[in-house]
Amino acid sequence: MIKKKISLDGSEFFFETGRIARQADGSVLIGEEGTTVLVTAVASKGAESDRGFFPLFVEYREKFYAAGKIPGGFFKREGRPSERETLSCRLIDRPIRPLFPEGFNFEVQVAATVLSSDQERQADVLGITGASLALNLSDIPFDGIISGVRIGMKDGEFIMNPTFEEVETGKFELVIAGSDDAIIMVEGGADQVSEEKIMEALDFGHARIRDLNAFQREFLAECEIPAKREFAGKQVDAELKKKLIAEYTSETDKRCRISGKHNRGNALQQLSDEAVSKYEEEYPDSTGDILQIMHDIERGVVRKMILDEKVRTDGRKYDEVREITCEISVLPRTHGSALFTRGETQSLVVTTLGTSQDEQRIDALDGESWKKYMFHYNFPPYSVGEVGFFRGAGRREIGHGALAERAIRPVMPEEEDFPYTVRIVSDIMESNGSSSMASVCGGSLSLMDAGVPVKKPVAGVAMGMILEGDKYAILTDILGLEDHLGDMDFKVTGTDEGITGFQMDVKISGISRDIMEKALGQAKEARLKILDIMGAVISEARKEISPYAPKIVQIKIPVDKIREIIGPGGKMIRHIQDTSGAKIDIDDDGTISISAVDQAAGDKALEMIDQITAEAELDKVYKGIVKSIVTFGAFVEILPGKDGLLHISEIDNKRINNVEDVLSLGQELEVKVIGIDREGKIRLSRKVLL
Numbered sequence: 001m002i003k004k005k006i007s008l009d010g011s012e013f014f015f016e017t018g019r020i021a022r023q024a025d026g027s028v029l030i031g032e033e034g035t036t037v038l039v040t041a042v043a044s045k046g047a048e049s050d051r052g053f054f055p056l057f058v059e060y061r062e063k064f065y066a067a068g069k070i071p072g073g074f075f076k077r078e079g080r081p082s083e084r085e086t087l088s089c090r091l092i093d094r095p096i097r098p099l100f101p102e103g104f105n106f107e108v109q110v111a112a113t114v115l116s117s118d119q120e121r122q123a124d125v126l127g128i129t130g131a132s133l134a135l136n137l138s139d140i141p142f143d144g145i146i147s148g149v150r151i152g153m154k155d156g157e158f159i160m161n162p163t164f165e166e167v168e169t170g171k172f173e174l175v176i177a178g179s180d181d182a183i184i185m186v187e188g189g190a191d192q193v194s195e196e197k198i199m200e201a202l203d204f205g206h207a208r209i210r211d212l213n214a215f216q217r218e219f220l221a222e223c224e225i226p227a228k229r230e231f232a233g234k235q236v237d238a239e240l241k242k243k244l245i246a247e248y249t250s251e252t253d254k255r256c257r258i259s260g261k262h263n264r265g266n267a268l269q270q271l272s273d274e275a276v277s278k279y280e281e282e283y284p285d286s287t288g289d290i291l292q293i294m295h296d297i298e299r300g301v302v303r304k305m306i307l308d309e310k311v312r313t314d315g316r317k318y319d320e321v322r323e324i325t326c327e328i329s330v331l332p333r334t335h336g337s338a339l340f341t342r343g344e345t346q347s348l349v350v351t352t353l354g355t356s357q358d359e360q361r362i363d364a365l366d367g368e369s370w371k372k373y374m375f376h377y378n379f380p381p382y383s384v385g386e387v388g389f390f391r392g393a394g395r396r397e398i399g400h401g402a403l404a405e406r407a408i409r410p411v412m413p414e415e416e417d418f419p420y421t422v423r424i425v426s427d428i429m430e431s432n433g434s435s436s437m438a439s440v441c442g443g444s445l446s447l448m449d450a451g452v453p454v455k456k457p458v459a460g461v462a463m464g465m466i467l468e469g470d471k472y473a474i475l476t477d478i479l480g481l482e483d484h485l486g487d488m489d490f491k492v493t494g495t496d497e498g499i500t501g502f503q504m505d506v507k508i509s510g511i512s513r514d515i516m517e518k519a520l521g522q523a524k525e526a527r528l529k530i531l532d533i534m535g536a537v538i539s540e541a542r543k544e545i546s547p548y549a550p551k552i553v554q555i556k557i558p559v560d561k562i563r564e565i566i567g568p569g570g571k572m573i574r575h576i577q578d579t580s581g582a583k584i585d586i587d588d589d590g591t592i593s594i595s596a597v598d599q600a601a602g603d604k605a606l607e608m609i610d611q612i613t614a615e616a617e618l619d620k621v622y623k624g625i626v627k628s629i630v631t632f633g634a635f636v637e638i639l640p641g642k643d644g645l646l647h648i649s650e651i652d653n654k655r656i657n658n659v660e661d662v663l664s665l666g667q668e669l670e671v672k673v674i675g676i677d678r679e680g681k682i683r684l685s686r687k688v689l690l
Helices: 083-099 124-137 164-170 195-221 238-256 261-279 287-308 395-411 435-449 480-485 513-535 559-566 568-580 599-613
Strands: 002-008 011-017 026-032 035-043 056-062 108-116 147-154 157-160 172-178 183-193 324-328 336-342 345-354 360-364 367-371 373-378 421-430 459-468 471-476 488-494 499-506 551-556 583-586 591-596 621-630 633-639 642-647 668-676 682-685
Touching: 002 195, 011 124, 011 195, 026 124, 035 124, 056 083, 056 124, 083 108, 083 124, 083 147, 083 172, 083 183, 083 395, 108 124, 124 147, 124 172, 124 195, 147 164, 147 195, 157 195, 164 172, 172 195, 183 195, 183 395, 195 499, 195 513, 238 261, 238 287, 261 287, 261 480, 287 459, 287 471, 287 480, 324 435, 324 513, 336 435, 345 435, 373 395, 373 435, 395 421, 395 435, 395 488, 395 499, 421 435, 435 459, 435 488, 435 513, 459 480, 459 513, 471 513, 488 513, 551 599, 559 568, 559 583, 559 599, 568 583, 568 599, 591 599, 633 668, 633 682, 642 668
Parallel strands: 056 108, 373 421, 642 682
Antiparallel strands: 002 011, 011 026, 026 035, 035 108, 147 157, 147 172, 172 183, 183 499, 324 336, 336 345, 345 421, 360 367, 459 471, 459 488, 488 499, 551 591, 583 591, 621 633, 621 668, 633 642, 668 682
16 A cells, blocks of 8 residues: 655645555545545456447546435435536546547546545545546556646635635636646636636646646656556558548538538538448448548548638638527516527527525535526537437536536625526527537526526637647637537636636647637637627616516514414414415525515515514504403404403493493404503503594
8 A cells, every 4th residue: 555645735635545446447545634535447358449439437426424424315325426426527537538548449437436525625626636646557548647626716815625615705716637738627617707817827726736746746656557558449441541531632621611510511421421332342341430531531621721721611710709699588488588599509598586495405515505596408409400319417418507507606696685596497409519608698698588687797608729730720609510620628708897607628638828818818809799799689687577487575574483473383374375375485594585476465475474573562553353351351462463451441431341341252443552561561442542
């Protein structure tokens, strides 16, 4: 067993191997303070896979025992991955995927398991560093050493691996993965932060990454590491490749310039089918090779066209955004809706307003919480003209939804100003590049259409890059083809004041600071253009929410009055809801939320609550009901549950011998409060009103 420790920015990190999970190809325990993650790497031992893509599978699981908790639910065991676990899988997958050598096609599985949690620090970034260690400890070919860090802000200063609370209060979160020389992956959100501040955070984080990378090298130097396994990779017939390049490069170039995604795609597919038909007899069992060569020809043509001719496949300039149209209130009975179309990408986004009963309950290692704002993203197969299964949300849908949710969160109103639960759903109607950014733009429009008082409209744009040697081109608002054949996908969202969200993935070993800075600047120009187009349709929230949305009124009552509103066994609150037709929610601090689609129902519930919580006022006249009669007077209920004594001498302006001569049980009468003693006992008079 080998174990080493290091202190960075006030936290103690440790790496350990040789004690746990020794049959994995590579295994490491990595920890920061009280949080420990086991990361393993295993590659298949049989023949190489021939799936047409690199079969890398990343898993991330949080054990509830890590925080001394037992899972909820009937089975009392961990179930399918939570949304946070799914997002963490993507966070680990994206930076390590580009670093496997081309042609390595063995199945590889990287598994990160949280074994201990101090419930303060997030474990996902440890999974990135742990994946690098586990792969370097194994015989699996892996190109380099990378680390991951989370950057937050405290008292105006950047901090490394902030706690959950520091992320929440700092309103700044950035996850960075990189090597010594370059950044490979960036993801995060901020409260309208400038591009310059983002670059400062990247510089701060990259310095910590280099420290962790150096520590990895020290650790690995003490370990016995097996030789990396040899692999043949898929061998393509050189003569076949030469023939196809000579025969089809020119025609591929022509067809890559055809406008329209489907027109271009169909033309290229026909050319590939033609090549297969022509050469499959001469080169049997080579259909897959022919298709791969034709794809490589297309890739080379498109990249050459962009870099050398400065022409994109749809004829745009590098920094040009596709044509945009925005529509709102497109659905008659929803609370807010928008249709955002950019080129051949289209998102239908709907906002729904709910009450506190619609909040999402989240049970995680750091404790139970309730979520009032949700953004869900759906990508049906018809959006790209394909036939496919309609299943639940996959990793891609969850990831895109989380990105859009993070982008808009900084401009959402505070709960005390807008006590609604808000759910946004983006259904992609068409897709040809950056549907997640279309979802952000459409989400912002639909929120304003619903009357949600957002602080600012938010827009997003996806940037791409083609890099060959020293030449590179940064592309604004990339097409699906440019994403597929390019080297970078960098999504940036924000308002006219600053950035709210970002996500960057690369297919190469990383990008330089200069490229990152230029991409951010170009993205800002595009974002401001998009915001102008959106602003021409709607620039701020409607003054009134939809008539079909619940109307919520909040009032505050003394905490000791909560029991009276609820009543024995909930009898009173059920009576209020049944009588008025409104929904009632009560918080422990005495905040009561009254929600109803019908305004009259809300007013009725409010009136009933006011009556229950009201206190008798001296000299005020009330309409009361005689509840009981005694020899010396009657007890009259002037407020729900509040009786006062109407003494026999205060019943009439003339002497009476028996109370029953004037009053009867259940009789309504007006009385005036003439006294309230220290114990709260109320004295009433009918006589003074006669």
